[in-house]
Amino acid sequence: MTSRRGFCRKPRYRRYRLGRVNAAIDENHLDESPRGLTIMAVVGVFVGILSGMFGIGGGTIIVPALVWLGLTQRHAAATSMMAIVPTAISGVISYAVEGNVDWIAAALVFAGMFVGGQIGSWLLSKLPEIALRWAFVAFLVFVIINQAISNPSRDSHIDMHPIMALGLIAFGVIAGVLAGLLGIGGGAICVPALSIIFGASDLIARGTSLLAMFPNSITTSVANVRRHMVHVKAAVIIGVIAAITAPLGTWIAGAVTPRTGAIMFTVYLSALLVRSLFVAFKAMRRR
Template identity: 25%
Template sequence: MDVYLPIANLSVNGFVIIVLGFGTGILSGLFGVGGGFLTTPLLIFYGIPPTVAAASAATQVTGASVSGVLAHSRRKGVDYRMGGVLVGGGIIGAMFGALLFRALQSLGQIDVVINILYVLMLGTIGSLMMREALGVLLPGRIGKSEQPRKRRHHPLVASLPYRWRFYSSGLYISPLAPMLLGVVVGILTMLMGVGGGFLLVPAMLYLLGMSGNVVVGTSLFQILFVTMVTTMTHALTTKAVDIVLAGLLLVGSVLGAQFGTQIALKARPEILRLLLAGLVLLIAVRMLWGLGVQPDEIYTVSPL
């Protein structure tokens, strides 16, 4: 089933793109993340230009996050005040990321930067996830299993001024901390097409000290609006959003999210994290290898 992508300017197998979206949708249902941190590199492997892959993946994450926010909202699992601060910071970050994206694009370095960022990000995340999963499954070999510490925000967060009460999260902290976190996630969303849940969830738990029952829902709330702004910014500035590609990804991700939710109810979370860590590290190694080898087609730009 060949489908022409007008922005990417190439034909692809539509079924393969839907299956790819289905896989990232499963991750969304399993772990509460948008799945964009794997969608973009997988699209690049398939031959989609990195700029189009990043912009279109952000569009797909927007659609995939809607159902998640609605589900968590029904069970009061979203801190809307915290989410609003994160969204505000994310929009600022997305605007700054757009300027950075255009600057790197004009220099002809955006594809290389996207690949390098993904190698660093996926390598770090995969290593941490692998260590955590093995620490639970093999406590005698990895080291003694630590008792979970009492939830508490980071001392740097506690030192910031102008504190607000976030009742749903059980916090009394400065809004500057979640706003700065939102800015970082907004920049990554703009440059890499990721939702940011892989960064937001642990940061909200271990830096902000949020209550665990609202972390995933609040993360998806922020992802929804920031990726929406990112998509609009890409469409108006970089012109890199391929709506056909995003639509195929969205069809697969909506189906995959439902399937992933069912798996999460039955499988051991440690096994799932170990499998995801292995997949993330494998993709990081593949992208690192791609940065070092000579491409199949070499282009040079020389004056006439």
Template identity: 30%
Template sequence: MFVGLAFFGVLVGFSSGFFGIGGGTILVPALIYLGYDIKMAIGISVMQMIFSSMFGSYVNYKGGVLQLNSGIFLGFGALFGAALSGFIVNALPQIALLIMFAATLLMSIYKFFTAPLIPKSEPNESKFLLFVVGVVIGAIAISTGTGGAIFLTPVLVGFMNWDIKKAVGTTLFFIIFGSISGFVSLASHGLVDYSAGVAVGIGSLIGVYFGVKLSHRVEKKVQKRALLILYVIMFVLTINKILSEMNVL
């Protein structure tokens, strides 16, 4: 089982490094398929994110694609926004949360698709604006069960004129904040299988290294297309989930 979990960690880590995401959308379904309870699967996934996001961010920093100062303000904003997620989840039914996720994802796809590969103006690195962005995305992401990077990259590229490679590198750093906070919370409630988390985490260290390296080498056009494919797949799956929920209602 340890070897199998480590193998999944390699795949998830590679995806995290290349796309700048946490990897939960891949790992959680895989763990459920292996027989883990969904809550325990989320705990293992969050523990894995600490491994992949920290090591991947180090590799990105050495490669010159991590905006460290900007990432810190985004991260602190996410911590504040995540604190609002409890109120949002309690106030809204699941169908409303799914619709909010789908609408935000659709806007992200549009802005990312229409954004030029080469920014036409200087990137906006306002510390206050980055903090606000972190708050909003942190609140939406945690309320809908995602790490937030899938929303953050289109915002940085489409709205704030960031280079796509620096955006991907910074979003992986952004995940560090949420994953540590989430791990502490989940662990305090006994929802983390530490041995499984270590196995997946060790595998993710290998995967994220090669994912980040490939992210640095591929053309921006190729990376943008790969991200768009990922976003469209997630949007289709979300719409399918919404339709299923409506049928239940």
């Protein structure tokens, strides 16, 4: 009798596991047709320009595009993180050539973000999804209002001293918590804060933001590759094209006035807010 149970359960368990694996493969099939590759290339162009202009990683564009092309949310996010690595490096080089990167501030912010990210990831497993979505909406509204009323300067810089260094680390922890909790990149948080709170010029804020975010992108991507969550081909296509076009975005950022740049960033965040509101209301209707 015991033997019979063992022979009955084992095949069922195997069939169950195989079924789950096959289902995961079916729902995670990326469109690699000429149409799909063209879409990835176009996404890379836009991500590079926006990354250079605003000091962001571009995940808010990459992830929805990859989900649309067939990846699951988890695999799209992992692939996006890998694509951000060459994009951020290209953007940092473009800003650094013009002297618009504060290397010490970026290191301090990254140190704080590394700790805060772990806290945010822990909170992510405890809070309900609907609360997270509305927290993201509230965060975007706060940033948009601050961007709209701010008047960034192109000549200012971060005046580094011990209290400022502690403030940057503390801010990094908060930014890391928000990033881990809300599932967003560092740019939307770091750029406004570095400019409004810490006195960096609009260009230094963007260059420093890119520098602070890409070490975390590298370490996360290594872990994601080991877990087989990255579609390497898609990440390379998007990342390389974005890296090529990022200097164009950096040039645009330097060519426009600080106020115009702030308005453009506000428009980008407003578009992200509309999308986030749609997703939040959709999640509420499912409850």
